[in-house]
Amino acid sequence: MRFITKKEKKFSFIEAGEGHPLVLLHGLMGGLSNFDNTVKFFSDRDYKVFVPVMPIYDLPILNTNLTTIAKYVAKFIEEKTTEPVTVIGNSMGGHIGLILTLARPHLVKNLVLTGSSGLYERTFGDSFPRKSDKEYIKKKTEEVFYDPAIATPELVDEVFSVVNDRMKGIKTVMLARSAIKHNMLNDLPKITAPVCLIWGKQDNVTPPEVAVDMHKFLPTSDLYWIEKCGHAAMMEKPNEFNEILYEWLKKVENKKMEV
Template sequence: MSYQLREEDGYRYIDEGQGEVLILLHGLMGALSNWEPVVDRFSNNYRVIIPMLPLYDMPLLTTGVKTLSKFLHKFVEHLNISKFTLMGNSLGGHVALIYVLNHPEFVHSLVLTGSSGLYENAMGASFPRRESYDYIKEKVAYTFYDPIMASKELVDDVFATVNDRNRVIRILAMAKSAIRHNMEKDLYKINMPVCLIWGRDDKITPPDVAEEFLKLLPNAELNWVEKCGHAPMMERPEEFNEYLDKFLKKVYPVNA
């Protein structure tokens, strides 16, 4: 990624542009670079911030989505920002939902793409063949509509992660935490504008998950990205950005 990674007071993050603030949250196997097309498009008119979530740095007993939400709030207070648009993919969306419920006064609007929080078909409760590079490559390709998106660099990163004992036990703990903290009964409390941008061919959080979010969130809109899997901002960045641009212009009309 070509953007500067800032490091201060234990936080690592990207902070580009000026204007209304967009905070972007990556998923369990994600990275800051997943959001690069969004930074490229929107940092001319918005302040785009991507914190690196401490997925592998928390004590095992506290590893979970609620702890990540608390981390996010400390980060937000550190930067002294509020009334931002919070955006999350996969696990990042789940963290965003918990954060909004706990700190609604800080969030202006919400964007979810391939978000967990209801249910998902992840890699499973274990990695039975994590020593097999081809198996991991197959699992990474499962994330996308077009398997060519599973680049060697991406597969190498996931392969290294799931073969690191410290990391894999935290991944499993985080996945179990996400399953335990189902959001279905709490979504009615989220009254702010919500934009759902979903891959029509998402196999991890399938289309009916998006439909359920639309039904349960009082002020949501749903935008489909055709021929796209679990990470539309990576696989179909232009379409993702178009939907996002329309939503942001609606909720920040002064920027339109």
């Protein structure tokens, strides 16, 4: 199911449902459609779901970094919601969620990370070797998933288009470098919001040890594994991902009511 993208002021986003606000943040090579199943699931269950288009390719070169994007997401939350939100981030989106939660804790009620960068991740590197070789790009895209069939021809075409667009390619490399430089190991203990870690057991980009370390250093976190799953659990195993997240949100809410 595809949702209509709205445009208001400088924001483009998907919006669906009513209830507690969830803000879903996609990764560097991702897009809004990565969360289609999650949007449908939670908008049917008393949640208001937002998926903003992040300005990955729209920022000036000097401001192409994760901190600037986190500020953009903060403005989006302030503009579109009237209460603290649950931020759900995949890959770079999780990293942005960590930066946002640390810098603007009053905006974030809960944080959910899946395949998040912030400690260590494997990337294309400093450039895209063989970027004009579509079979190579197809192979690299398939490696993101446990099941290579998730890398549909449409998804491969999107990645191929990005890496072969000179300016998009430059900004993609800049953001990848920004993520590597912005290591958050020393910041994790300062995050007091409840955190849910949902990780693919076969994640090749942010390997399982990343989730283990995040769980170790985050003061209030729960870690869940999904078997036979790679870097984007909400795409590869959407039913398991959604059920884990739904039960965790109910658990956290019940805990707060008991206090």
